[in-house]
Amino acid sequence: MPILEKRPVPSRFWARGTPVLAVLMTMIAGGALFALLGKDPVEAIRTIFWDPLFSEFGFYYRSQILVKAGPLILIAIGLSLGFRAGIWNIGAEGQYIMGAILGGAVGLAFYPAEGWHVFPLMIVAGALGGVLWAMIPALLRIRFGTNEILVSLMLVYVAENILRSVSFGILKNPQGFGFPGSRNLSEYPAAANPDLIEGTGFHWGGVAAVLMVLLAWGLLSRHMLGYQIRLSGQAPRAAHFGGVNPDRLVLVCMGISGALAGLAGLFEVAGPAGQLSPDFNVGYGFTAIIVAFLGRLHPLGIVLAGLLLGLTEVGGAIAQQNLGLPAASIKAFQGMLLFFLLAMDVFTDYRLRPGGSRKEAA
Amino acid sequence: MKRRSFLTSAALALGIAGLGAGAVTAGEKVKAGFVYVGPVGDFGWTYQHDQGRQAVEAELGEQVETTFVESVPEGADAERVMTQMALGGANIIFTTSFGYMDATIKVAKKFPNVKFEHATGYKRADNVSTYSARFYEGRAVIGTIAGRMTKTNKIGYIASFPIPEVIRGINAAYIHAKKVNPDVEFKIVWVYTWFDPAKEADAATALIEQGVDVIMQHTDSPAAMTIAEAKGIMAFGQASDMSKFGPNAQLTSIIDNWAPYYVERVKAVIDGTWESQDTWHGFKEGMVQLSPYSDKVPADVQAEAEAMKQAIIDGTYHPFTGPINKQDGTSWLAEGEVADDGVLASMNFYVEGIEGEIPQ
Numbered sequence: 001m002p003i004l005e006k007r008p009v010p011s012r013f014w015a016r017g018t019p020v021l022a023v024l025m026t027m028i029a030g031g032a033l034f035a036l037l038g039k040d041p042v043e044a045i046r047t048i049f050w051d052p053l054f055s056e057f058g059f060y061y062r063s064q065i066l067v068k069a070g071p072l073i074l075i076a077i078g079l080s081l082g083f084r085a086g087i088w089n090i091g092a093e094g095q096y097i098m099g100a101i102l103g104g105a106v107g108l109a110f111y112p113a114e115g116w117h118v119f120p121l122m123i124v125a126g127a128l129g130g131v132l133w134a135m136i137p138a139l140l141r142i143r144f145g146t147n148e149i150l151v152s153l154m155l156v157y158v159a160e161n162i163l164r165s166v167s168f169g170i171l172k173n174p175q176g177f178g179f180p181g182s183r184n185l186s187e188y189p190a191a192a193n194p195d196l197i198e199g200t201g202f203h204w205g206g207v208a209a210v211l212m213v214l215l216a217w218g219l220l221s222r223h224m225l226g227y228q229i230r231l232s233g234q235a236p237r238a239a240h241f242g243g244v245n246p247d248r249l250v251l252v253c254m255g256i257s258g259a260l261a262g263l264a265g266l267f268e269v270a271g272p273a274g275q276l277s278p279d280f281n282v283g284y285g286f287t288a289i290i291v292a293f294l295g296r297l298h299p300l301g302i303v304l305a306g307l308l309l310g311l312t313e314v315g316g317a318i319a320q321q322n323l324g325l326p327a328a329s330i331k332a333f334q335g336m337l338l339f340f341l342l343a344m345d346v347f348t349d350y351r352l353r354p355g356g357s358r359k360e361a362a
Numbered sequence: 363m364k365r366r367s368f369l370t371s372a373a374l375a376l377g378i379a380g381l382g383a384g385a386v387t388a389g390e391k392v393k394a395g396f397v398y399v400g401p402v403g404d405f406g407w408t409y410q411h412d413q414g415r416q417a418v419e420a421e422l423g424e425q426v427e428t429t430f431v432e433s434v435p436e437g438a439d440a441e442r443v444m445t446q447m448a449l450g451g452a453n454i455i456f457t458t459s460f461g462y463m464d465a466t467i468k469v470a471k472k473f474p475n476v477k478f479e480h481a482t483g484y485k486r487a488d489n490v491s492t493y494s495a496r497f498y499e500g501r502a503v504i505g506t507i508a509g510r511m512t513k514t515n516k517i518g519y520i521a522s523f524p525i526p527e528v529i530r531g532i533n534a535a536y537i538h539a540k541k542v543n544p545d546v547e548f549k550i551v552w553v554y555t556w557f558d559p560a561k562e563a564d565a566a567t568a569l570i571e572q573g574v575d576v577i578m579q580h581t582d583s584p585a586a587m588t589i590a591e592a593k594g595i596m597a598f599g600q601a602s603d604m605s606k607f608g609p610n611a612q613l614t615s616i617i618d619n620w621a622p623y624y625v626e627r628v629k630a631v632i633d634g635t636w637e638s639q640d641t642w643h644g645f646k647e648g649m650v651q652l653s654p655y656s657d658k659v660p661a662d663v664q665a666e667a668e669a670m671k672q673a674i675i676d677g678t679y680h681p682f683t684g685p686i687n688k689q690d691g692t693s694w695l696a697e698g699e700v701a702d703d704g705v706l707a708s709m710n711f712y713v714e715g716i717e718g719e720i721p722q
Contacts, residue, residue, distance in 0.1 A: 057446075057449040057450075060445060060446075060449060061446075064442045067438055067442070161554075164554050165721075165722070168523070168524055168721065168722055169722040177484055177526070177707065177708040178525065178526045178708040178709070178710040179460065179484075179525055179526065180523060180524075180525060181461075184464055268438070272437065272438030272441070273437035273438055274437070274464055275464065277436060277437070277461055278523060278554065279435065279436050279437075279461060280437065282435040282437065282439060314442065317431055317434070317439075317442065317443050317446060318446060320430075320431045320432065321395070321429045321430070321431050321443075321446060321447060321450060322429070322450070324429075326401070326402075326432070327401060327431070327432045327433035328401065328433075
């Protein structure tokens with residue numbers, strides 16, 4: 001029987017190659033799933049991966065991939081910094097919601113005043129909302145040694161309830177006949193975040209995502225903080241002796257990831273979503289975790305992974321409409337992607353050897 | 363406003379594509395798209411809309427082709443799916459959740475030749491109709507039955523979101539339960555979801571622990587019905603006949619019957635007679651129905667329920683007829699006065715006697 005053997009150093013080939021292999025494995029297993037559902041697997045895979053890009057209406061779908069990928073990339077970039085340092089912010093969804101609420105509230109407070117200052121203030125408030133929400137698990141970890149995974153995750157549910165409360169309460173559209181949801185920010189010019197070039201799906205959130213990708217790249221490769229982040233993740237003890245202040249690192253990493261999640265929420269609520277409603281959040285904060293890992297926590301990888309997830313989302317809906325695939329099968333398909341990635345990841349640190357050769361290798 | 367001044371000059375790629383889409387050509391199949399907020403297997407809201415879609419296929423056969431996308435989140439995703447349907451050649455698109463309202467209006471603007479039908483909203487346009495059902499008529503009847511059937515005089519109500527439609531249903535049920543049983547008390551649980559079997563089941567269990575022996579729900583899954591069956595109490599189904607989940611528990615079920623409306627509207631597109639309108643149908647038009655009463659409901663109660671239903675159909679009785687006071691004791695409807703549709707459509711208060719506050 002073949003056995004797994006730990007590699008002396010992690011394989012660079014496998015670290016780079018697993019995402020590609022995971023996508024291929026997902027296509028095979030997903031195709032099998034679709035075949036079991038009585039659909040043509042080749043057509044289904046083509047509809048999900050090819051049609052959004054190159055079909056007759058690709059011009060529209062390509063813009064929609066950007067709409068989906070923008071917030072995913074923005075959030076994932078922030079998360080990746082913490083993940084590299086071993087700081088696990090799982091609650092980006094909550095920070096995304098709080099950014100949208102605080103940023104949206106600032107916009108609504110100015111309604112119907114016009115002026116160039118409204119949107120920048122909303123951006124600041126959006127980032128602040130995310131930061132404040134992320135500071136709760138950060139400070140609790142520093143002060144009381146709580147687990148930031150649990151605290152940040154639980155705060156997602158708190159944020160969801162705050163969202164419901166404001167949608168039905170103080171931020172409800174006064175002209176909405178008692179129905180929940182705020183005024184539509186995308187119809188309020190001073191607060192709106194429309195496509196910068198109509199029909200491209202590229203709004204200020206896209207600009208922010210591109211900017212942050214470049215900043216993160218620079219930070220990780222050139223800046224002292226980036227070095228400290230990498231060191232803390234790879235060798236915590238060395239980092240300690242190297243003078244890294246772990247508390248400060250927690251604050252910085254949680255703060256950055258919270259700010260970016262909050263920004264993503266603000267750009268979404270003022271742009272594609274348009275309004276705060278009880279169901280405003282659709283899981284970007286959680287999907288971004290998949291994006292971060294699929295992208296190997298590398299800025300460029302995250303861009304590719306974000307686009308890929310956006311692609312399957314848009315393609316999945318087309319497959320539903322054209323082929324009658326159930327929505328649940330598309331979700332399962334996306335889940336497989338992470339599953340295979342984690343499974344294949346084993347080969348980065350381990351290699352397969354024929355049975356019985358363990359001693360020789362040692 | 364410099365920020366956006368350079369945007370206006372950009373061409374509306376989508377607008378150009380939109381102009382041609384949607385026009386019906388003679389001899390071609392009419393395409394009808396349906397956007398669902400839940401899964402078609404929810405046995406409630408979305409399930410019934412899908413039954414309507416299937417009725418369109420069955421009834422109009424070769425003349426029509428239908429497609430649907432399920433579990434579509436509100437907001438940007440809904441907008442994309444609607445656009446996708448319009449680009450795919452749909453002539454009429456049914457958007458079956460309140461939260462799709464702004465997206466529907468937005469997409470409708472880009473595709474002036476495609477007809478849109480938005481369920482339960484209030485924004486219309488030349489190519490956007492709205493439609494909803496007077497479920498409160500059904501709630502008045504089940505309220506009467508509940509008032510007669512309860513032994514503990516405690517009736518449980520699983521409510522989704524504090525929106526006018528849900529509040530209207532609670533009021534209608536309460537007024538009529540109270541009328542036949544002055545000792546009746548309502549226990550209301552807000553679950554803030556339309557479809558979450560686990561949460562709905564928890565709510566049902568909590569209500570039963572408070573001594574409730576009849577459960578009504580304004581959520582979509584049959585989870586509460588299953589709990590009622592297991593605990594041996596009574597319940598009313600929602601949206602579809604849920605008797606297979608509670609053969610002993612279910613007294614009757616309010617059924618949303620969208621089929622006649624969907625067939626009529628798709629046919630109007632085929633005939634070229636479609637016009638934007640606002641529809642609010644009830645028992646009379648068959649959009650609201652009751653599933654067969656359980657044997658547990660005594661004959662005289664069945665007769666009473668049927669008489670009320672008939673009176674509503676004939677127009678001789680309106681479920682909101684005064685005197686009715688608001689919860690705070692102020693007068694809402696004077697003796698013999700009937701509520702007008704405008705007030706009903708935006709109802710945001712409980713009637714007198716209901717305990718607790720509407721969550722804000």
